[in-house]
Amino acid sequence: MAPEMLADDRVREFYHPYQPYDIQKQFMAAVYHCIEDGKYELMLTMARHEHSMCVRIMLAKRILRSASRNTLLNTFCVARGGKSLSLICGSLTWLLDHKRQAFEVCVVEGDTDEEPEWMHEHVQQEKRRIALQKQEELSTRLAAIRAKEKKVKERHEAGAPPPKRRKVTEAGSAKSENNENIQFVLDDYESDSGFVETPEKGGIVDNGLSAETQALMKRLGMPISGTGGGEELEPRDELKILFCSRTHSQLTQFVGELRRLKLPPVVLPDHTAVKETMADMLYEEVKHLSLGSRKNLCINPKVTKLGSTTAINERCLEIQQPGTSADHKCRYLPSKETESLVHSFRDHALAKIRDIEDLGILGKRFGICPYYASRSAIKPSEVVTLPYPLLLQKSAREALDISLKDHVVIFDEAHNLIDAITGIYSISVSLSQLERSRAQLRMYLQKFRNSLKGKNRVYVTQVVRLLDSLIAYLVSKRTHGQAYDSVAQFGDLMAGNGVDQINLYKLMHYLQKSKLARKVDGYVMLAQQEELAQEGQDGRRRRTGALASDTIRGMPVLTHIQGFIHALTNPSAEGRFFCTCDDAGLEVELKYTLLDPSQHFEEVVAEARAVILAGGTMSPMEDYISHLLPSVPPSRIMTLSCDHVIPASNLFVNPIVQTKSSQYFDFTFTQRKSPTMICNLGDTLVRLLPHIPDGVVVFFPSYAYLESVRSIWQTSRTSVCTTSTIWDRMQNIKPIFVEPRSTAQPSSAVGADVLSAYSATVCASSSHQGALLLSVIGGKLSEGINFSDHLGRCVIVIGLPYPNPHSAEWKAKMEYVEGKAVAQGRQRGVASREYAENVCMRAVNQAIGRAVRHKGDWAALLLVDRRYSGERIISKLPAWIKKSLPRIAPESCTLGVVERGLKEFFERKGTISE
Incomplete structure (x- = not known):
């Protein structure tokens, strides 16, 4: 049950682009208060039009003492889809209010009672005038850029030819072999005397820039791995929201949501008449910047053709080294002659909300490297979007000169955060x-x-x-x-x-x-x-x-x-x-x-004002507390759960623990390859599929197991029909699509091809025959894909996707978890079991959450394994799913009971939906 909102939250304007539901207002208020002071921990369920959200919040607080002030650290975790827009609204409303308050403090700062009242008023008015003038100058410059780009777009849409551009050619000619190779000779190294500091844990600290490039960027006032461009040129580091996600496609979706907002200026004009006559213009674009790797931002065709991220990084650094011949140097690297282009790039980058592809296009337009030029826009920006590695890796933050001090950090898709940190440092x-x-x-x-x-x-x-x-x-x-x-x-x-x-x-x-x-x-x-x-x-x-x-x-x-x-x-x-x-x-x-992973994440948590973890289904939550925030006292951590926005009647959930012949489904690592049980699984699907309309998605524990099952189904006969294989029988009920495991193509391309074909078949089926998609938990289609409405009327999970218990890596992880638990005084054996179950069930919860995606959606969730009838496993399902579970008993988990319940559910929903 969510706590009541405060009175000021009821009247606070969160600048939501739509009319928000009350639950959305509560969620935005929770974000706001978490960043502000951490006084309130709220659990919410919310929906916006076609999107839905079931939210879980973890709020951890710790007082960090310093000589000058107390800083309140908040860690705020949210889970389950559709949350981006409300996260944006809540966090940016706080940012706007905070900057407005800081402005008012600055205006009155320095006043004393010794001066007469008229002097106080004059000084404050003058400070306000100067501040407004600076804001107007920046706004005017950025508005001019937006107006110019709008005219160019209108000309293009009207069919006008594009303006001619000056062709840029590479100068210089190849040098002799000796001069060509001199760049690869090692410089004399005699600086090893005395104490040598241990390298930083975060990685090899190397900004990757030649001395000439560093000197140049310093003159241009561009940040270089912790070194500024001089006091007079260093821009003020604006208080900002740092938004991270796993992939650039997810960041692009976030940028699309950010474009919906219309925020007022930090300081409003004094004249009421201006507000009334120019009400539609009283907003300003958020100063947003997208950051990415060289692979995403490089515009040098000779470098990008290498393809590999490592190769692109090394070639970029190589062609900056002293002695590199002119025809090998990068013509896009910022130089003293292109200082004005760097400034223009910065202003254009901040003038509109652009994604990473837009910055690449902008760099090509100006003929300047967007990877290096974008650094000049970091400090004046208000919102920065960047992939996980650029923020989680200390060496990457230092190379970009990204400060976390007192900024707000949001991690999207945070159910992957532990794995992401592990992957970065492995x-x-x-x-x-x-x-x-x-x-x-x-x-x-x-x-x-x-x-x-x-x-x-x-x-x-x-x-x-x-x-x-x-x-x-x-x-x-x-x-x-x-x-x-x-x-x-x-x-x-x-x-x-x-x-x-x-x-x-x-x-x-x-x-x-x-x-x-x-x-x-x-x-x-x-x-x-x-x-x-x-x-x-x-x-x-x-x-x-x-x-x-x-x-x-x-x-x-x-x-x-x-x-x-x-x-x-x-x-x-x-x-x-x-x-x-x-x-x-x-x-x-x-x-x-x-x-x-806690040591590396602690660096982020210790510096930031607030760290927000936002993901799909993050339950069970215990691992985030134990393995990401072990230094936060348990008394300062609270976890809450909530219902989904859909009513319980829109969800049919049931374990299937027995076959029709009363044999148990046991998909443990040692038992799951049994041909008899695999055939029984096929028979079960053959019985259930005719009762399910439209699309059905079946998730298996691994690609290898999916292939084993597929092979047996394609050669074995059903117990009912001896003339057709199990595969043929299922194929006659619904066309079958299989998620491939391919290394020849990018994962996104493989997943997109299969998903497109599956979706087209489901949508083209006028009789609700639909299709069957065989997929893998933790695979390309188990996260970030919406199987809403007809695409996912039923999700079936086969077994529990535990990691291979015999692998040396998993054994070492379990030993580490056990050792840490014993050191904390916990019982031996419990911690490793809990960790394994949590890892497994987070993956399951992600998969089953693919089906129900909005307020009016409905679906069936079937969990095929005897272990799903156990209380320990069931307790790790999200609250909104457990609410629709029947009382777990042997008689309620048989195939016959599930078949009847499934048939009644879809008959009832079919009548309603039609």
Whole structure:
């Protein structure tokens, strides 16, 4: 039950573009108060037109003491779809009010009682006039840009030819071979005396800019990894909302919602007449900026064609190095001559709400790199959208000079947050990559051996020894005909000749300062390109060496290996190393996996004013508290749950624990491959599908299991009909679509093709025959896809998607969870079981939440496994689903009972809906 709203919340204008429901107002008020002071914890259910929201809120508060003031830290977590617009309205209303209050404080600041009243009024009026003038100047400049772009758009729509543009050509010519290669020679390195600081946990701190580029950006007042552009040029860091999500497509959706808002200026004009005559103009665009990686923002075709994110990053940095020939330098990099273009780019970026693609187009229009030029717009912006890695990775924040101090941070799709942090700080290398890296380094040494002196020779030798040690370890673990999976001990990795004497911290410091990996990768790539150019097309086809294939495809190997070397310096308490080998024994791999994400997330939580976690279905919530916020006292954390906006009658939920022959469905890891049970599952679907109209989505625990089930269904007969296979029988009831597991295409492309075909079939079915979609929990179609209305009248979950309990990585995770729980005085065995169940049920809850997407939607949810009748598992379902569950008893979970209930539900809903 949601707490009552305060009186000021009832009259507060949240600038929602539609007439909001009361529940929406309560939600926006909850966001507002969470950011303001954390006094209220509200649980809400809300809907907006066709969208719905079931919200779960976690509010954690901690007082951080400082010499100057007390800062109240709030962590605010929301879950279940359709929340973006209300999040925007609540947070931006707070931002507007906060800036307005700060303005009023600034106006009266410095007044004393010693001056007469008329002097006070004059000073305050003058301060207000100056502030309004600055606001008007910025607004006028941005308005002019918007007006100009509107005219250009109107001209284009009217069919007018575009204006001619000056062709930009690359100057310069190729230099001699010696001058071409000099950029790859290592500088003298003699700075290793004395104490060398340990590298930051957050990653390799390297802004990636040459000295010339840094000096240039400093003159332009552009931020460079924590260094400002001078006091007189450094813009004020505006209080802002930092909105993060997993993918750029999700951020683009957020930008679309942001465009709906019309907010008034921070400081309103003094004259009432102006308000009345220009009411429709009394709003201003939010100063918004989209940030992205080089891969998303690079406009240099010679760099973007490389495709790989790593290759694009390294090529960008490589062509900025001193000594790079003019015809290899990037013509889009900001320079002193293009200072005005940087400023124009900044103003245009802030003048309208643009997504990441718009910034790329803007960069091409001005002929300026949007990746670097966008940095000049960070500080004056009010809302910044960016993908997870750019904010969660400390080195990325430093490179962009993003400060979190007292800003509001919102993580969307936060049910993935723990996995996202783990993925960012985990890294793997294969034996083939290590061998190619060793070969590349040997090739480099053959060219530049005579120039290696002093410390360079010492440290390059150490790199060679370390690579040899890692290669020897993986070779010793290579198996033939059987898979291998185990924890790799740090001592075994460092067992090579003389490797135990290497100071890894000093070695990492050397690799960062000398840029050895970058120089080796750059030289090898250039050498291979020259060699292939001489060999010609036929020679290229004949060349099959590993060195050529890896460098020509733009995948610098040693730079990747450097990231793994950095992982060797991490504290053992944070993560583990693992060694795996495939069945054929051909590919052996080392992997570092982060086990404790809290240390990296604590950096964000400690600095930000408020951290908002917003996701789909985030229940169960316990892991966010234990593994992301362990430093927050339990007494300062509260979790609440709520109902869905739909009535309970719009949902039919039932476990199916037995087959028609009274055998239990047991899809545990050791039992689920039983052909008999898989055939019984097929028989069950054959019986249920005729009662379900339109689209049905079935989720399996993994791609491998889906393929196993599919294979058996396509060859086995049903117990009812011996002439047709189970697959044929289902195909006759509903056309079947299967989500593929493909590495040849991007995941989004594969998912889009299948989803489009499935949707078209469902929509084209006039008799409500619909279609059947076989998908995977945690796959491409289980998150972020709306199977609303006819697309998902029934969602069926097969089994529980527990991770492989026999994998070394999962065992290590369970050991870590247990060790942490025991250290906190908890009972051994309970914590690991709870964690495993929570991971599993969050995935299940995400999948079943795909069906019911708005206030008028209705669907059936069937959970096929005997474990779904257990109280512990059922308790981890969202409250809105549990409300529609029948009393769990053996007699209520049989196939016959479910079949009758399902038939009655759809007959009743069919009458209503028609």
